[in-house]
Amino acid sequence: MTYQSTTRQFACDPAAVGGASDPIRAILEKALSGGEVSTDEGVALFRAQGADIDAVYRTADTLRRRANGDRVSFVVNRNINFTNICYMGCKFCGFAKRAEDKSAEWLEPAQIVERAQQAWDRGATEVCIQGGLHPKMEGTYYREIIRAIKTALPGMHIHAFSPFEIWYGASKTKMSYRDFLADLKEAGLDSMPGTAAEILDTEVRMQLTTNKLSAERWVEIIRTAHEVGIPTTATIMYGHVDAPEHWAAHIALLRDIQKDTGGFTELVPLSFVHTDSPLYAQNPDKVRPGPTAREVDLMHAVSRIMLHGWIDNIQVSWTKLGAARAQQMLSRGVNDLGGTLMNESISRAAGSNHGQEITARELVRMIRAAGRVPVRRNTIYETREVFEHHDPEELAPLVDRKGRDPLAFLEMFPERPARAEAAQ
Numbered sequence: 001m002t003y004q005s006t007t008r009q010f011a012c013d014p015a016a017v018g019g020a021s022d023p024i025r026a027i028l029e030k031a032l033s034g035g036e037v038s039t040d041e042g043v044a045l046f047r048a049q050g051a052d053i054d055a056v057y058r059t060a061d062t063l064r065r066r067a068n069g070d071r072v073s074f075v076v077n078r079n080i081n082f083t084n085i086c087y088m089g090c091k092f093c094g095f096a097k098r099a100e101d102k103s104a105e106w107l108e109p110a111q112i113v114e115r116a117q118q119a120w121d122r123g124a125t126e127v128c129i130q131g132g133l134h135p136k137m138e139g140t141y142y143r144e145i146i147r148a149i150k151t152a153l154p155g156m157h158i159h160a161f162s163p164f165e166i167w168y169g170a171s172k173t174k175m176s177y178r179d180f181l182a183d184l185k186e187a188g189l190d191s192m193p194g195t196a197a198e199i200l201d202t203e204v205r206m207q208l209t210t211n212k213l214s215a216e217r218w219v220e221i222i223r224t225a226h227e228v229g230i231p232t233t234a235t236i237m238y239g240h241v242d243a244p245e246h247w248a249a250h251i252a253l254l255r256d257i258q259k260d261t262g263g264f265t266e267l268v269p270l271s272f273v274h275t276d277s278p279l280y281a282q283n284p285d286k287v288r289p290g291p292t293a294r295e296v297d298l299m300h301a302v303s304r305i306m307l308h309g310w311i312d313n314i315q316v317s318w319t320k321l322g323a324a325r326a327q328q329m330l331s332r333g334v335n336d337l338g339g340t341l342m343n344e345s346i347s348r349a350a351g352s353n354h355g356q357e358i359t360a361r362e363l364v365r366m367i368r369a370a371g372r373v374p375v376r377r378n379t380i381y382e383t384r385e386v387f388e389h390h391d392p393e394e395l396a397p398l399v400d401r402k403g404r405d406p407l408a409f410l411e412m413f414p415e416r417p418a419r420a421e422a423a424q
């Protein structure tokens with residue numbers, strides 16, 4: 001299965017590579033003529049300095065235009081984090097709580113459906129569901145959640161459960177990954193987040209996590225999901241104890257998987273939010289406080305260059321970077337602004353203060369201000385609406401299925417201080 005229309009155009013672009021040093025120029029010319037950038041070459045791009053950096057950005061922008069034209073997409077979705085109770089102890093995570101914590105949360109199926117229904121009424125086409133690995137949770141709960149939502153809202157796309165949650169559910173039910181995934185698909189699971197990837201490197205994972213599934217297991221579960229017909233996103237969480245070598249190898253690994261399965265819909269680079277993360281608090285000398293601005297720019301640009309023709313949707317995370325920086329990434333190879341989210345809690349729990357939702361109206365405004373054409377998509381990147389004109393009426397069908405002003409719904413989910421409330 002392949003979820004992006006790949007426009008492989010092979011032509012060098014002198015304007016893109018102009019001013020670059022010979023070695024960087026050679027790599028960029030190769031990418032522009034349809035060649036594959038190796039892991040070592042990816043590392044060289046991540047280490048670019050001076051005029052080379054601009055050439056990397058221009059090349060990423062050229063490849064983005066070839067793959068996606070002027071369109072920039074987003075999806076109207078809602079995050080539902082059904083529990084934050086988790087004892088897996090990932091050191092970077094500010095979201096996990098102990099059962100006795102005041103901010104611990106557990107949602108019953110009826111409450112999950114209620115949130116999904118509210119999202120549907122606001123025009124959401126997707127619910128993105130992830131949670132902690134609650135020690136007392138049954139492995140069958142994942143299926144139960146899917147059945148409850150699909151029964152109430154058959155048209156809602158369910159984007160749910162990271163490979164770690166799949167590992168947990170399969171272990172608890174004593175099923176193979178394949179059987180567990182096929183069963184969830186049969187119940188109505190439409191796609192999965194490719195989270196829990198962090199950095200797919202054993203040594204880095206040893207510093208970030210204690211009990212998290214291994215890189216090999218992440219790959220196995222993702223491949224199996226693709227094989228049973230469940231598309232997934234792909235992620236990389238960067239800017240902590242990692243280095244360019246890990247980033248380039250991680251992206252090359254995603255590319256190899258994609259060559260075999262075609263099951264990735266997008267890559268979302270997730271910048272590490274350090275503020276309320278135990279990893280940083282416990283070791284501020286060794287752990288970086290998230291990526292630098294240069295690293296954020298390069299992560300999006302090099303991802304575009306290395307994945308061109310394989311994963312053609314590069315998403316920026318507005319919740320990690322904020323709207324202004326997210327908008328700047330549109331000139332660094334990015335063609336997707338992700339989801340409205342409605343209730344973002346993972347970044348907020350780690351100390352990020354970019355709010356828990358962004359309206360579709362605001363996303364359209366940001367895309368237009370960058371000179372691009374806004375497109376509302378569904379989860380698997382099928383175009384739903386193209387906003388070609390600057391007519392405000394055009395935004396009317398965007399969000400609300402009940403004919404209400406979408407902005408009025410902000411009252412339904414009043415903005416609360418980021419850290420006072422760990423999970424929503």
Ligand SMILES: C[S@@+](CC[C@H](N)C(=O)[O-])C[C@H]1O[C@@H](n2cnc3c(N)ncnc32)[C@H](O)[C@@H]1O
Nearest residue numbers: 092093130131132162164195196237272273350
């Ligand atoms: C919080 S988990 C939820 C799903 C499940 N518990 C798991 O770990 O796979 C989802 C993802 O959030 C991301 N995340 C968690 N804490 C973060 C932080 N401080 N900064 C950036 N991303 C973070 C990680 O990539 C993680 O895999």
Ligand SMILES: Nc1c(NC[C@H](O)[C@H](O)[C@H](O)CO)[nH]c(=O)[nH]c1=O
Nearest residue numbers: 075079128268317319320338339379
């Ligand atoms: N970047 C973040 C996302 N991105 C995922 C999208 O919202 C969407 O679910 C996906 O593109 C499939 O359509 N989600 C988060 O919860 N947090 C992020 O930081």
Ligand SMILES: N[C@@H](Cc1ccc(O)cc1)C(=O)O
Nearest residue numbers: 193194195233268270346347
């Ligand atoms: N939930 C993740 C981000 C994410 C979710 C779903 C995806 O498909 C991709 C990325 C976070 O907030 O860090």
Ligand code: SF4
Nearest residue numbers: 086088089090093096
């Ligand atoms: S990242 Fe996921 S598994 Fe790890 S502690 Fe946080 S919620 Fe639990």
